[in-house]
Structures are given as structure tokens and as C-alpha cells.
Amino acid sequence: MLAAILIMTGIALVLGATLGYAAVYFKVEGNPLAEQIDAILPQTQCAQCGYPGCKPYAEAIAKGETEINLCTPGGDDNTRKLAELLGREFKPRGALVEKLKTVALIDEQTCIGCTLCIQACPVDAIIGSSKQMHTVVSRYCTGCELCLPPCPVDCISMVEEPRTPQNWRWKYPVTGLRVVA
Amino acid sequence: MNLKIFTPRGGVHPDSHKTESSETPIRHVPMPPRLIIPLIQGSQGSARTIVTVGDKVLKGQCIGEAEGADGTSIHAPTSGTVTEIGRYPMAHPSGLSSQSIVIEPDGENHWITYEPLDPTTANRDELILRIQASGIVGMGGAVFPSHLKARSKINTLVINGAECEPWMTGDDRLMRERAANIVSGAAVLAHLTGAQQTLIGIEDNKPEAIAATRTAVDDMEPVARECLGTGKMTVIVVPTRYPTGERKQLIHVLTGIEIPPSDRVTKFGIQCFNVATAHAVCRALLHGEPMVSRIVTVTGNVKRPGNYETPLGMPIADLLAFCGVKPNTTHVLMGGPMMGFTLPNLDAPVTKGCNCLIAASKELFPPPPSEQPCIRCGECVDACPVNLQPFELYWASRAKNFDGAKYHRLFDCMECGCCAYVCPAHIPLVDYFRYASSEIRARDEEQKAADQARMRFEFRSSRLEREKAEKSARLAARATETRTKSAADAALIAAAAERVNEQAQIEPSLQDNAAPLYDQQT
Amino acid sequence: MTSPHIRQPASVQRVMTTVLVALLPGIAAYVWQFGAGILVNLVIATVSALAAEALVLRLRKRPLWVTLSDGSAIVTAWLVALILPSIAPWWLTVAGVLVAIIGAKHLYGGIGQNPFNPAMAAYCAMIVAYPALMSQWPSVDGVDFATQLHLILGGSRGIDGITGATALDTMRTGLHNLGNVQDILTSNTFGYAGGRGWEWIAAGYVVGGVFLLARRIIPWSLPLGFIVGMGVMASVSYLIAPESFPSPLFHFASGGTMLAAFFIVTDPVTCASSPLGKFIFALGVGIITWVIRAFGVYPDGIAFAVLLMNICVPFINRATPLAPAGQRKDRP
Secondary structure (H helix, E strand, O other), rough: OHHHHHHHHHHHHHHHHHHHHHHHHHOOOOOHHHHHHHHHHHOOOOOOOOOHHHHHHHHHHHOOOOOOOOOOOHHHHHHHHHHHOOOOOOOOOOOOOOOOOOOEEEEEOOOOOOHHHHHHHHOOEEOOOOOOOOOOOOOOOOOOOOOOOOOOOOOOOEEEOOOOOOOOOOOOOOOOOOOOO | OOOOOOOOOOOOOOOOOOOOHOOOOOOOOOOOOOOOEEEEOOOOOOOOEEOOOOOEOOOOOEEEEEEEOOOOOEEEOOOEEEEEEEEEEOOOOOOOEEEEEEEOOOEEEEEEOOOOOOOOOOOOOHHHHHHOOOOEEEOOOOOEEHHHHHHOOOOOOEEEOOOOOOOOOOHHHHHHHHHHHHHHHHHHHHHHOOOOOOEEEOOOOOOHHHHHHHHHHOOOOOHHHHHHHEEEEEEEEEOEEEEEEEEOHHHHHHHHOOOOOOOOOOHHOEEEEEHHHHHHHHHHHHHOOOEEEEEEEEEEEEEEEEEEEEOOOOOOOHHHHHHOOOOOOEEEEEEEOOOEEEEEOOOOEEOOOEEEEEEEOOOOOOOOOOOOOOOOOOOOHHHOOOOOHHHHHHHHOOOHHHHHHOOOOOOHHHOOOOHHHOOOOOOHHHHHHHHHHHHHHHHHHHHHHHHHHHHHHHHHHHHHHHHHHHHHHHHHHHHHHHHHHOOOOOOHHHHOOOHHHHHHOOOOOHHHHHHHHHHHHO | OOOOOOOOOOOOOHHHHHHHHHHHHHHHHHHHOOOOHHHHHHHHHHHHHHHHHHHHHHHOOOHHHHEEEEEEEEHHHHHHHHOOOOOOOOHHHHHHHHHHHHHHHHHHHHOOOOOOOOOHHHHHHHHHHHHHHHHEEOOOOOOOOOHHHHHHHOOOOOOOOOOEHHHHHHHHHHHHHOOOOOOOOOOOOOOOOOEOOOOHHHHHHHHHHHHHOOOOOOOOOHHHHHHHHHHHHHHHHHOOOOOOOOHHHHHHHOOOOHHHHHOOOOOOOOOOOOOOHHHHHHOOOHHHHHHHHHHHOOOOOOOHHHHHHHHHHHHHHHOOOOOOOOOOOOOO
């Protein structure tokens, strides 16, 4: 009896020590969690999650302060990836219509050059200076819509990116095994 | 001369259906009421409009200049008036529209003055520029700008007359009727690329074309002979097999070199042009005619199948009407039945890549049987010409497992359709591959955009931080300054007050006036 | 459907029908040697397979007709019937078919998704659950059709002399009792090369297998790998100790070797995917089968060998990817 207890304790100690040593010795210096989360987020910087940008939201998730399904542009796809990364449960955002990517467009006739939108843009995609007409560099625009509210003359509108053969995508095949319900 | 033929793996042998259209000579079509010429005709670049609405143009006159080094020019296919410049549907599976020039023919069909270039005397850059300015792109369907290919320096030039797609006979007819031009074009291309060996590969199901081309090679025009110099030109008969007409496949058959899908053919000292492209090069350089028309095979469910010399920009509906499309036609395919696509819109014009139009009916092209589950039978693996495992790609693509699809080398796939052709479960494999590859490309783009946005956001955040820091530093500096200044002021005031006090002691009568002044200042 | 717009006239039905046709010579030999009882079992298996398939498809809300008509269930049913003793009671056959169709196939997502060979899974389940029934085989000319029918319909099995052990069983028992291979082979159970009567059935399967190879329904790498695997092991052991290990010919002609070589390991769903991978897979099955036959306690080892190699398929696939075009080194 005593021998058995001793043997088991001995084995437990040896294994424990080995595992503990391995944990220290083979520690994988991975990306900090917040950066891994940030890599998944769509980088729209739209602040719709309630944080001032993707990075702050990623940091908040990493600290476990918030839900993982607050990202509107990323959608359920994003949430699923985050759930996988963090081992948390996937929570759908509910019926959200997938929006086509849009970019902001300033009506140059109406713009009064107030620079308010320039200050609002999280990725510095609007150029112009005081009393000068502003314009959006559509290449850099993430479609976050943060420039819309500050505009005093409502001269900014969101337009869909034009479809070209280059950015056109083939659809998922719809033939085949469908459920006959 | 090495005449050994090599056999690549895979491939299929579908019913050829060539005789429907191959037995009548190339015919001309009447000029339609209007021509729509899209500015984008090549795969790499576009043209920039140089005419305005109302301009009178001559046949062959440049109406769009090549944009950048990769673009190719476009020309008026007939004489007439530019009536509109606007967006028109493209012959593309997406059915999207593109910027196009509309010309109303005047019926005169007046050519510009021809300006041939003698390839034996003109310098190389000049010739290559002329190819670009003549708007020549690969006419096999890929529409890759020919001047970019002609720039390469190589040993072996392959001229592709395999035409392996069923139904398609444009190259066959062209070789039968205009072999001399093809050979001259090939000689010019050999001259430009410095190729010592020119191999013309023709599938053995086109005996007349082989005979005509052989005769043309034997009785080469003097200018072509001079271009070729010490180089050799040989016609090689290759076995009929789909997809031998794909350039890397044909190169493998002719030279035994299997070029990895990710490598360029020039890396192996080889370049490949289609026979129709060689023909166009000959017309452009030796005759001074830019590309204004092409041969289109119209076949399938039409009353008069055959090959038609069609002006570029002719609406496809007009061409089909001329060929007598039958009323029970369900849809129209552009390109061959193996790799072509269903035209979403028949108003789209004939472009430089439009090699074949097939009117489809239920009898000729029955709708595919319903898809069954994959049983991994391996038929697709045997048929794949690039040694992929299409069923593995299918499992990955179907599950949207894009990393898995990449692992199974999705991007080696050339979408030739052999796998789907043989699949006993009738799975539209190519559909899945196209979906997966376009999705992966789009996601890569998105990732790039996201990375850029992240960078810009972080830069902005740090800039704001810095500005804030700078501002507070500035404020702090000013505060200190103010403080020192006010301290100095206070000292001055104190000194002044002392002086006043001293004076007051001397002149007591002034004290009453001076006191309020201190209060105000402190 | 984008492209291609044309298709070769091929279908899963055609593949499955060819496999069924290829099984006919073997079945004919079976009937010739052991009577028509096997036909009854085949019918029972077919009916229960189709019923099970229909039931599960309905439950899974899948299109019924497309899958039911593709013939895959019938192939599974026939294989199950052929690997169970032909005098097994009807409910054993039905149970085997249910394990194959429902347990091994549909629970994993239906045809094409199952990691384990359904017929082999059924065999393993049955031999573990009913070892006694699974080792009662008819002896040649020993059982007339009426008796077979009686047994199949679940009649009492007390009659002696009509059932016997298979050649592999006799060999194993004999060797266990410290017999010598040559002495054992003189027993009535054995014919020219393998089990008496069974060698003819094996020959029938070979005929069917050659037909499948000629029609390119099965790749040569699988039967070859299996036969090489088993043949090498058997030959080496036979050369070293002929008194303790029977010859490779005996192995080939006994048990389900030829059925396995051409109809079991060739199941495309559960084998490896590349040609080299297929060869390795089949080689493994051959080796493990021999090991179980030589040292195990079960009458035949094919089923366990196949399932064990099924487990290894993902690893084999990972280890034997096809080389990209232009740098091929993947042919065995």
C-alpha cells in the first residue's frame, strides 16, 4: 500500500517536474494576443464596436473586457475566426445584411472646406486644408462612415466600389446536393 | 531536327464537332449599323481615347492609343463617324460594362494609307512598337499583348496551330487559306525573338491545314526567308488531345519540356504565339494593316455554321443573326465548350479574344445531370494535365477551406475542365475552383487593404499622440515662460514699488495716487 | 455550371454497375461450389441495404433517388453478403448491412465521406459480436440448398458435418496444435492451392478484377500493393520455416484475399489518393493481413488490416502528395 502510494507520488512528481520544466524551457514566444486579434479584424477603423479603432477593440478583447461579436464590417465570419483563436463560443450577430464595400465621396461643389472630416478620418484618407475643397483618396478609404456625422453641409456620401472584371468574383456553385426539405 | 513527339499526362478526347464549321471557306459579314469597340482589348492594359464624338474616322485609323507600356492600341474597324463614347456590356462572364467607342459605319470602308515596315531593315524596337501600335494581342483567347511577348529573347519559337477545343475551326481555316501569311508572321516573330528554331504544332485532325502550312513553309516569301536567316522552321503534327492547344501543353508535346505552372515559358528559352497572332503580325508589319477584324467560328445551333471574318466591335447578336441562329437556341457560348463561358448579354461586341461563338440548344448541349457526391474515384486525377488531385481541391474549395486549396496547388490549375469533363458524379469542379481562386485573390486584396489601413491608423494614432505631446510640451514651455516672465515682472513691480515707496517717503503727497495702481497690477 | 459545357458520358451508376458485373464470376463460382444459398443472402443484403439507405437519406433530408439509384449501396450489400458465411442467419446479414450503410457510411456523412470501408466495418462488428456464427462456413458439397435456406432463415444449427471451418481456420488450429503445414494440408479442407472450393471462387474474383483493371475502374497500384505486401511476407516466412508458415499461394487462394485485392482495398473512398499512396496503403493491408493470419486469433485478418490502414490514410496522403507539374517524382 505504502509502496504504491510512494510510486504514484514519485511518478506524479517526476511528470510534474518534467512538464513544468518543458513549459518554461519550450515556451513559445508568440504574437501578443492583441496583435493576433488585430490581424483578424478588418481594419476599417469604423469604431462601430464602441472602441476608437480596431487596435483598441483588439486590446479590449485580449483583456477579456468585451464580446467578440461587436465588429460590424467583419461580420459573422470574423466572429467565427475570433472564437476559434480565443477558444470562446461563437455568437452570431443576428440578421445583418452583408454590405458591399463602399467608399466615401465628397461632393466638391458643396464642400466648404471646414476640415472636420479630415479630423474624423481614422486612416488619413481625406486631404485638403482649411477653406480649400477636400477630397477622399478612395484607395485608402475603409468605408467606416466616420466622416459623415461631422460634415456640417452633408456633402459626403458613401458610394459602392465599381465592379470591374478585376475585382469581380465567381459565385459559389449552387448546383448539386441541396436539401430537399 | 528533332521531330520526336512527347506525351504529357492526362487530357481527354471529346467529340470534335469540327466538320460542322470547317468545310466552308472564311466568309465576310456585312457591316452592322454600328460597331462598339471596348477600350480594353488586351489582358494587361487599356487604350486611351484619342477621338471625340462626331469625328470622322477611316478604317484602320487609331482611335485609342496604347496606355502605358502594357496597353495596346485600338483602331476603327471601318470608316465612319464616332457617335458615342460610353459604357457598353463586355463579352465577359460577369456581364459588366466597359468604356467603349461607338462608330457608325459610312459604308465606304475606306482604308487609311498603308504603311508597311520592312522587318529586315527596320530596327527591333521600331517593329515591337509597331506591333503594339497595331493593337496585336494573343488571338487564341488569352489576349495577352503580343509586343510584350515579342520582346523576349529565346531559342525556340512555338507557333500554336493545335486548336484542341471541340467545335472551334478558325485556326484550321486560317491555316488552310492563309498559311503564307502565318509563316511570314512566324518568321518575323522568330526574327524579333532571335529564335533559331520555329516549331509549328498542328493537331493530326487537320490534314489540309498541315499540308497547306507545309507548302507555305517550303515556298516561303523572300522577306520571310530573310527574317528567318539561319533559323529553321518545321511543321510538327501532334496527336489530337485536349488540352494540347494550351501553350505549356503544346510546348511539352513539341519539346519535351514540362514547364511548371508557376514558371514563365521564357525561362526555358521558349515563346509561344497562336497562328492567328502570327497572321496578324504579318498583316501589321508587312502590309501595314492594324488589327481591325478577326476570324470567328460561329457554329452549333445556326443555319450557316462556318468561319467569318468579323469586324471588331460587331455586336454578337448581329453576327449570330447573319449566320441564321435557330429559334430553339437556349444560350450562346463564347470560346470552346471546354473553357468558354455562357454569354450573359448578346449585345456585347466581338473583341480580339472572341475566337468562337457556339449557339447552344438542349439537344447539342444537354443540361448537366445533377451533381452526385464525390466518390474519390480518381478519374479527375488521371485526366488532369498538370498533375493535380482535383477531388482534393474540390473538397477544400467546397468547404471554403482556402488554405487547403492552396496546399493542393489550386493556382496550378488552368481551368481546362478535363476533370469536370470526366467526373462520373457530374460535379462542376471548375466552378468550385474558379470560386475558390477568385475568393482567395479577393481576400488577399482585402488583407492588403486591411494591412494598409492598420498602418495608416497606427501612423495617425502616433501622429495624434505626438501632436498632443508636442502641444502639451509647448503649453508647458509657455507656462514656464509666463511664470518666469511674471516672476520677473513681479520683481520689477516690487522694485518699482520700492522706488515708489522711497519716493513717497520723499514726497508723501504722491502716495495716495500710487496705491490703487499696485492693486490693479497684482 | 460554367465550363466545361460538355461531359463524357460517365456516371457513378456506370462505375457501380461495372463493379457488380465484375463480381458475377466470383458469385457464379460460389454457387457452383457451395450451392445457391449465397444468392439468398445477396438478395437479403440488397433489400436491406436499399431500405437502410432510403431511411437514412429521408432522415438526413437528402435527395432520395439520386443516391439510391447510384448502385453504391448495392455494391456494399453484395460485399457484405460475400464476406459473411453463406449460411449465416438472415438477421446477421441484415445487421451487417445496417452497420455498413448506417454506421460506417451515413454517420460519417454518406457516400464519399466515410473514412472506413463499410463492408470491413460490418465484418469486424459481426465477428466481434457473433464469433461462433461467423466461423461456421459450409463445407463443399456438404449442404444442399434446402438446408442452407433452413439455416439462413434462422433454423437450428445443431446439424453436424454440414458446416466446417475454413482453410485458414484449419491451418491456424492445426499449427496451434503443433502440427506441420504439410500434414495439415492433407486434410479434406484443402484443395489444390487453398481452401477446397474457395480457390475457384478466388479465381472468379481474379477474372472480375482483371475486367475492372481493363475497364480502368480500379488502378493497378492497389491490387498489386496488396498482393506484394502479402506475398513478400508469406514468401519470406515460407522460405525460412516452411513447416510453420504456409506458402504464398495458399494465402492468395484462401480466405478473402482475391476479393480483397480487387474489390475491398480498391474502394476509392477509403484508400489513399495518390498512386504511390495507394500502393503504400495496399501494401500495408497485405502485410497486416498476413501478420494477423500468422499470429492472430481471428479466422481472417483482412478486415482488421483494412480498417487499420484506413486510419493511416490521412498520414499516407500527407506523406505522398503529387509532385507539381514539371517536377514529377510520384510514380511508384
